[in-house]
Amino acid sequence: MHNQPNWLSSGLAVELVHALFEGVQLPAARRKTLLMQAGIAPRVLEQPQNRLPPAQFARLYRLLVQLFQDETPGFFSRPLRPGTLKFIGLSLLDAPNLQVALHRFAHLFSILQDDARYEIKILDDQVELRWIELQAPQASRELVHQLMLRLIHGLASWLIAEPLPVTEVAYAFAPASSVVFAFYPQVMTYHAPLSCLRLARRHLQAPLRQTKRDLQAFLRRAPADWLDVAMDQDRVVHQVRDYLMRINPAAKVPEVAQRLHKSVRSLTRQLAQEGASFQQIKDQLRRDLAIEQLGRRHLPINQLAEQLGFETSASFYRAFLRWEGCSPRTYRQRLQG
Incomplete structure (x- = not known):
């Protein structure tokens, strides 16, 4: 088992961007x-x-x-033209359960691609x-x-x-010297005969719950939804981050503990057992949200803070300087070239 950083590496590592560029020929x-x-x-x-919010990687x-007119940009010798995943998705939606849908997906992919295929075992x-x-x-290959x-x-x-x-x-490969963009650090092994992931068999009988309209939204956000799919939502760190992200990024420990039906002491202890602290979760989330907003909108810095x-723009400036080594204003200027 390959040891990875704890959950604080929950953003996507910048190595993922470097690896993405490997398959395409582009000048600097x-x-x-x-x-x-x-x-x-x-x-x-x-x-x-450094880590990237999944939304930034998805936009890139x-x-x-x-x-490149390729839904797997530069991965394979034969490109998957835009629209391929849409028509594959449409062919899955009337499947009676997940097992049939997965077998259809694997079959269609093998028709469209020569370099590799999926297999359901x-x-x-x-x-x-x-x-x-x-x-x-x-x-x-790792990417x-x-x-x-x-x-x-x-x-x-x-x-x-x-x-x-x-x-x-x-x-089915040996870990590189710095494989830090792995998506499954807790259950990951290397040097296997082939690359695969395992799920409980009982999930195969689950009915499909998506529609054509849902598929449009899924594809519009791609690859964000399938990059950011939750893997272990029972962990307390995910519950805390989810509350801060959906309800109130400024929430303090007592508020979150009450919402999660825990005492402050119990919440703090459980987070420590998972290798995190409330402040770490809060700082990581606010960093991700700040980077996202600075890259997308011209929201005044004081409003973003x-x-x-x-509490003040100055405290936001100090925090951002600690995270990124520059002020929010400088970061935005660099984005604008």
């Missing part, structure tokens, strides 16, 4: 332009420990899809979703294997409108 100036359009400051990529991914009380590589991908497993997991979770817990993930629950 064009890459910089795409990063700016996605709301990513190029200097953020210079530090391996969509820009590459548009530029039932093993006693588990189901194994396999990624079978027939020839090496054009892009980073492709991880994203394609994430795709089928995210799609399956979306189809039944329920995050599917993963019991094990195996990769207020939205994020900082």
Whole structure:
């Protein structure tokens, strides 16, 4: 089992962006332009420990899809033209259960792609979703294997409108010196005969709960929904982050503890057992939200500070300087080139 950083690496590591660019031939100036359009400051990529909100990576991914007319940009020798995933999705929606939908998805993908295929294997009380590589991908092997497993997991979770817990993930490669963009750090192994993830077999009989209208929204946000699919929502860190994100990013410990039906002491202890603290969760979320807003809108800095629950603009400036090594204003200026 490969040890990964704790949940605080919940954003996407910048290595994911570097790996994404491996499969496409672009001059440095064009890459910089795409990063700016996605709301990513190029200097953020210079530090391996930096994290990106999934929405920023998703925007960059969509820009590459548009530029290369390939829904798996530069991954394989044969591109998947825009609209492919839409028609695959439409063919799944009338399946009687998840098992039939997954087999359809694997079959259709094998028709469209020569380089690799999916395989659904039932093993006693588990189901194994396999990624079978027939020839090496054009892009980073680690990126492709991880994203394609994430795709089928995210799609399956979306189809039944329920995050599917993963019991094990195996990769058919050795870990690089800094594999920090892995999506399943708690259940991940390397050097496997093939790349796959395992789910409980009972989920296969779940009915599908999505419609054509839902599919449009899913594809419009792609790949955000299947990149950010929840894996372990029972963890207290996720419950706290979810409350802060949906209800009040400025909430204090007593408010959140009360909403989660816990005492402050119990909440603090459970977070510590999961390797986190309330303030760490709050800071990470506010950092992600700040980066997202600075890249998307020209919201005045003082208003953004207020939205994020900082008492003053000065305290927001100090926090952002600690997170990113520059002020929010400087960060926004860099995004604007």
